[in-house]
Amino acid sequence: MEEDRKGFLRPTQLAKLSRGAEQVIERVCPGLRIEEPAKETDGEEHHVWGSIAALQYTWARDPATRHIGSSGGALSATLIYLLESRQVDGVVTTAARSDMPIRNATIIADHTVEIQKAAGSRYAPSAPLAEIADLLDGRRALAFVGKPCDVAALRQLARIDPRVDRTFPWMISFFCAGLPSYEGTDALLSAMGIAKPSEVAAFRFRGDGWPGKATVRAKDGRVASLDYDTSWGGILTRFIQFRCKICPDGIGQFADIAFADGWHLNAARRPTFEEADGRSLALARTHRAAVMLQQAVDAGYLASTLADVTDLPFIQPHQAGRKGLVPARLLAMRLTGRRSPSFIGLNLRQNARQLSFETKLRNFLGTLRRLIAPRRRR
Structure with missing residues (x-):
């Protein structure tokens, strides 16, 4: 790897x-x-x-x-x-x-x-x-x-x-x-005032309490932290890979x-x-x-x-509605010529039927834009 x-x-x-x-x-x-x-x-x-x-x-x-x-x-x-x-x-x-x-x-x-x-x-x-x-x-x-x-x-x-x-x-x-990628980790460190990975002596994404804070201890003794809502919801989620979507x-x-x-x-x-x-x-x-x-x-x-x-x-x-969004996102992949994974069973269509048409359309169009935009930049 x-x-x-x-x-x-x-x-x-x-x-x-x-x-x-x-x-x-x-x-x-x-x-x-x-x-x-x-x-x-x-x-x-x-x-x-x-x-x-x-x-x-x-x-x-x-x-x-x-x-x-x-x-x-x-x-x-x-x-x-x-x-x-x-x-x-x-x-x-x-x-x-x-x-x-x-x-x-x-x-x-x-x-x-x-x-x-x-x-x-x-x-x-x-x-x-x-x-x-x-x-x-x-x-x-x-x-x-x-x-x-x-x-x-x-x-x-x-x-x-x-x-x-x-x-x-x-x-x-x-x-x-x-x-999230390691770029997300670097962004989290930057938000806590750590410019270089080499400065880090100890680091936790969560724990030491619930939900716990993202906490870094620098080699010079500095300690900084961010609450869960900021570290995960505000920073790390921006760096999640497409396969997870x-x-x-x-x-x-x-x-x-x-x-x-x-x-x-x-x-x-x-x-x-x-x-x-x-x-x-x-x-x-x-x-x-x-x-x-x-x-x-x-x-x-x-x-x-x-x-x-x-x-x-x-x-x-988040997990309650997640399965139902997958078919719309896979359709966007197929329409743009991308190879999509094969998902067998898992009740995806049943879950999709429980979501509104507007929700599915919004996710389809959002995925379509995400897939087309990189090609336009090239």
């Missing part, structure tokens, strides 16, 4: 691929194809939210883990439980690079302290599957944590390679609104469990981003995962209360 001029990680072909290797890519790569996880999940199917075997608000019982995580530390506490109960030997996850904290690295966490150090959102490019082939030797049972597209790719690989399920008994994801799965439908911010609602039933004790939403997509989450609660790693699926459109409004 190499960083391109816009600050995204892209695969680089180093040698000619065999036809067999090309066929694997065609079946696995989520940039080309996503086929709904009909056989991998067994909860009650919801046309928007996917398979739901259990739905709950949850947070880490350990106060330190709850504070350091982006939304109550529930994902971190679950990973710690899996490690300490010896259900897995390690966790493949994303953390800050030790030599450059504004960049991401894939690690295998073998101890609780490594999971705690990796806690918190990483709103920048990551490639946790880049070296995945080296792990499929069956020597260790691992949990995998990745973006919804990462988990979709791994799950689709499992359909043709039985080693995947043997190596990764647990695949865990989180709600994702899109991937046509994503049919921002909610981790292929995962065993998907975590999300369990935002509190104001009187108008809109999310409030005021600092509070962290709280996650946990969607167990299999009955096996629902049992594991309850075991983590019983063992004292998690606290939980029941959540209601009818609240999800208010708590996660």
